[in-house]
């Protein structure tokens with residue numbers, strides 16, 4: 470059986486029409502492919518105000534009567550019938566079998582169908598001709614909302630061929646979730662994650678050609694792809710566009726965002742491979758900005774500039790000496806117990822106060838979410854009306870949806886547990902107190918990770934001496950310790966320190982509260 474494909478757009482603006490018809494055609498071609506319908510010719514009606522009537526439609530109907538095709542594919546039945554005469558003609562041809570099948574995006578019409586039913590539909594098309602655009606909008610938006618799942622399920626999920634949905638795989642899902650959590654700690658390489666999956670029997674699949682192939686750890690690229698796939702928090706990308714999926718998310722967006730930070734950070738540090746010497750990757754050369762490496766000579770470990778950026782005369786430093794310096798540096802960032810106690814007391818007080826503000830915040834976030842929904846709907850309308858380009862539409866929609874998801878999670882967290890906002894603060898208090906033990910110990914890896922928290926990548930080696938500028942609250946703490954060596958000045962300290970609140974929380978009621986300016990941002994994120 471042969472089909473004609475018919476697309477029409479009723480707007481009068483010629484240049485805007487082209488895109489819309491392109492969109493309609495690609496939908497209809499996909500529909501034909503999916504239903505395995507043989508399209509022999511495509512008819513496109515580019516009606517303008519100067520040309521009354523529908524010459525293309527009339528031509529198509531004439532050729533159907535000649536027997537050139539027996540079926541029509543169109544977006545909606547009301548695309549075909551613009552007036553009762555057209556409607557009547559189609560009904561007549563369908564009744565006498567000249568047309569054997571009309572396929573629209575949501576249903577099929579056959580000769581045996583109830584004539585009355587179809588009359589009503591055509592009638593409605595005439596009656597609500599003004600609502601045509603509304604219908605089309607609704608149709609397109611609905612399609613965008615439903616989306617189409619990618620053909621094969623990502624790791625941790627399985628395809629359900631019966632329902633054509635994607636379901637959580639009970640065996641692998643917990644492993645994938647764990648992999649995200651591990652990577653968020655910023656202690657593992659992509660290879661380590663791949664090996665972790667491999668150990669838990671998540672490996673490459675055998676290809677069709679080589680059945681013995683497969684069963685190997687996934688590649689680094691595959692891990693990057695997995696760790697940056699929004700599917701795991703509930704959205705998915707399909708032909709460049711983001712959709713809210715119907716599948717169950719494996720992780721929340723907060724964890725996902727944290728993993729993205731680590732991916733970004735580690736991507737930059739590619740040059741610094743894991744070295745057997747513990748302080749490698751911690752410092753860079755103060756003179757030439759090359760990384761610092763280590764080598765063993767006569768039973769001692771020496772750290773030196775790699776001189777990758779040219780000639781450099783910075784001298785070697787022995788590991789024992791470096792360790793001594795690093796310990797001394799760390800000790801500067803120890804939070805005195807009295808200060809810690811005072812901060813904890815303030816945190817408790819803050820918790821009480823914030824729980825009262827929380828209710829108001831949740832309300833505010835809800836209204837923001839509602840306004841984002843409105844924006845998403847409006848921008849879809851604009852796109853359907855061809856008032857904005859597809860690229861612009863996709864980009865804005867993506868941004869709005871991401872913002873909405875973050876807000877939803879934050880508001881959920883707030884509703885569930887207000888104290889969660891103070892957890893990073895308390896964690897930091899503990900961390901800063903624990904430095905005293907770490908500084909005195911021989912636990913090199915802990916020293917390294919503590920120093921990385923304090924300095925980020927700001928630590929350099931200059932004339933055998935480690936130095937650097939601490940970041941965020943660590944800087945504030947060091948300054949406070951210098952300026953206010955006496956206890957009891959903690960309230961002054963609290964008020965004068967400050968660094969940017971994280972983006973995720975900005976705009977919230979808390980962001981201007983004095984105590985929350987202490988919330989360690991980078992340190993717990995990375």
Ligand SMILES: [Zn+2]
Pocket residue numbers: 754755756757758759774775776781782783
């Ligand atoms: Zn150097």
